[in-house]
Amino acid sequence: MTGRPSFQRQLEELQRDMVAMxxxxxxxxxxxxxxxxxxxxxxxxxxxxxxxxxxxxxLELERRCLSLVALQQPVASDLRxxxxxxKIITDLExxxxxxxxxxxxxxRLGTEPFxxxxxxxxxxxxxxxxxxxxxxxxxxxxxxxxxxxxxxxDEELDRLYKQVFHDLLEFMxxxxxxxxxxxxxxxIAAHLERIGDHATNIGEWVIYxxxxxxxxxxx
Amino acid sequence: MTTATTVAVPATGQSGPPRAGGxxxxxxxxxxxQNLSLWYGPVQALKNVSMEIRPRRVTAIIGPSGCGKSxxxxxxxxxxxxxxxxxxxxxxxxxxxxxxxxxxxxxxxxSYVGMVxxxxxxxxxxxxxxxxxxxxxxxxxxxxxxAEIVERSLRQAALWxxxxxxxxxPALYLSGGQQQRLCIARALAVDPQIILMDExxxxxxxxxxxxxxxxxxxxxxxxxxxxxxxxxxxxxxVSAETxxxxxxxxxxxxxxxxxxxxxxxxxxxxxxxxxxx
Numbered sequence: 500m501t502g503r504p505s506f507q508r509q510l511e512e513l514q515r516d517m518v519a520m521x522x523x524x525x526x527x528x529x530x531x532x533x534x535x536x537x538x539x540x541x542x543x544x545x546x547x548x549x550x551x552x553x554x555x556x557x558l559e560l561e562r563r564c565l566s567l568v569a570l571q572q573p574v575a576s577d578l579r580x581x582x583x584x585x586k587i588i589t590d591l592e593x594x595x596x597x598x599x600x601x602x603x604x605x606x607r608l609g610t611e612p613f614x615x616x617x618x619x620x621x622x623x624x625x626x627x628x629x630x631x632x633x634x635x636x637x638x639x640x641x642x643x644x645x646x647x648x649x650x651x652x653d654e655e656l657d658r659l660y661k662q663v664f665h666d667l668l669e670f671m672x673x674x675x676x677x678x679x680x681x682x683x684x685x686x687i688a689a690h691l692e693r694i695g696d697h698a699t700n701i702g703e704w705v706i707y708x709x710x711x712x713x714x715x716x717x718x
Numbered sequence: 719m720t721t722a723t724t725v726a727v728p729a730t731g732q733s734g735p736p737r738a739g740g741x742x743x744x745x746x747x748x749x750x751x752q753n754l755s756l757w758y759g760p761v762q763a764l765k766n767v768s769m770e771i772r773p774r775r776v777t778a779i780i781g782p783s784g785c786g787k788s789x790x791x792x793x794x795x796x797x798x799x800x801x802x803x804x805x806x807x808x809x810x811x812x813x814x815x816x817x818x819x820x821x822x823x824x825x826x827x828x829s830y831v832g833m834v835x836x837x838x839x840x841x842x843x844x845x846x847x848x849x850x851x852x853x854x855x856x857x858x859x860x861x862x863x864x865a866e867i868v869e870r871s872l873r874q875a876a877l878w879x880x881x882x883x884x885x886x887x888p889a890l891y892l893s894g895g896q897q898q899r900l901c902i903a904r905a906l907a908v909d910p911q912i913i914l915m916d917e918x919x920x921x922x923x924x925x926x927x928x929x930x931x932x933x934x935x936x937x938x939x940x941x942x943x944x945x946x947x948x949x950x951x952x953x954x955x956v957s958a959e960t961x962x963x964x965x966x967x968x969x970x971x972x973x974x975x976x977x978x979x980x981x982x983x984x985x986x987x988x989x990x991x992x993x994x995x
Binding site for chain 1: 950951979980987992993994
């Protein structure tokens with residue numbers, strides 16, 4: 500890579516900062532689910548207050564992408580990298596929004612005991628977070644195989660979501676008093692399922708970036 | 719070579735030579751280059767180039783200095799024959815006629831395949847006489863007929879409105895961008911089907927370049943335009959298809975959109991992204 504070193508450096512810095520944002524997204528998903536399980540209202544409040552960070556990062560990284568497009572006229576793999584970056588930034592911010600929404604549900608749930616021990620939701624959280632981690636790893640290391648393998652795991656997340664949905668529906672049908680709590684848990688499961696979809700989107704953009712072929716794998 | 723304006727339909731279907739856009743059906747090629755090699759004395763400048771250029775679209779030729787792109791362009795109307803030491807192999811079929819054959823009528827060929835150069839080169843004559851020059855050579859002397867051709871050509875070259883009130887002024891009084899469009903009008907005046915352009919905007923300022931690029935897109939409706947350019951963004955903006963040359967070889971020829979979003983060959987990728995060249 501001899502030509503255009505300054506452009507290359509800016510692309511690398513952009514990717515590095517995107518991965519830094521992505522790492523924070525991973526962390527906040529973990530924190531949101533831990534706060535839920537621990538009934539930790541204080542941490543949930545902090546997560547909600549911290550969402551501004553992700554909004555600011557989204558705007559700042561988008562601006563840098565658009566500047567590079569305008570000033571450097573990227574083509575071919577550089578263009579695909581920047582096109583993918585613009586979309587991935589949005590997915591990252593959306594995932595952070597879902598983590599924040601989980602924190603809001605945690606506040607609404609209060610400290611009342613759970614109607615049943617939470618099993619599938621922590622499983623979903625672990626799976627979703629692993630997908631986000633692998634999506635970012637696939638992005639930074641340009642690893643198509645990892646992206647595909649990560650996308651395949653979204654099916655398991657969807658399956659768990661359906662199971663949680665049916666379980667909670669049964670609770671609500673049997674005992675109306677569970678509705679306030681069960682509906683919040685249902686929202687939380689839906690947020691985790693959506694995080695998996697965003698990770699899948701990132702995986703699809705990584706595949707596009709590497710191969711030039713855009714295909715929708717799941718959803 | 720005749721100046722017939724219909725595009726000959728080949729007897730058989732296509733196979734083999736690269737045609738941009740893959741297998742997509744479209745108009746039959748107006749130019750078929752078959753295994754073209756060219757030497758300047760002992761130096762080989764083109765190596766076994768085969769490609770098919772389809773009519774009525776802009777084809778851009780890109781590549782680093784010395785890659786053979788200008789040589790290739792000049793072969794298409796035999797301008798290359800001015801160089802004494804040139805030797806060629808292979809065929810260049812324009813409307814199914816091999817223009818490298820010895821009996822070719824070069825005057826007729828160069829009317830049919832016009833050329834516009836890097837630097838505007840109007841004759842030191844009036845605007846009118848520049849455009850009327852070719853038709854006069856071809857035996858048209860009727861003043862009304864000439865005036866008609868001059869107006870049509872200047873309109874097609876998007877210059878008419880700027881010069882219609884001063885057709886008798888010297889062409890050299892025009893700005894660089896206007897002079898270049900005048901040269902295009904001069905080429906159009908002899909009813910070409912194909913127009914070759916060698917870096918036509920490299921001596922023009924951005925505003926004149928934008929006008930020229932806009933003109934290229936209009937010409938595409940009626941003419942086959944082949945443009946050599948160092949400016950890759952210009953190739954991307956104006957052309958439907960792009961050919962990438964390197965060291966005398968045609969490396970890749972495809973839809974321009976494809977070349978600039980996902981080129982197939984790593985050498986094309988390296989060149990268009992500015993990593994070499």
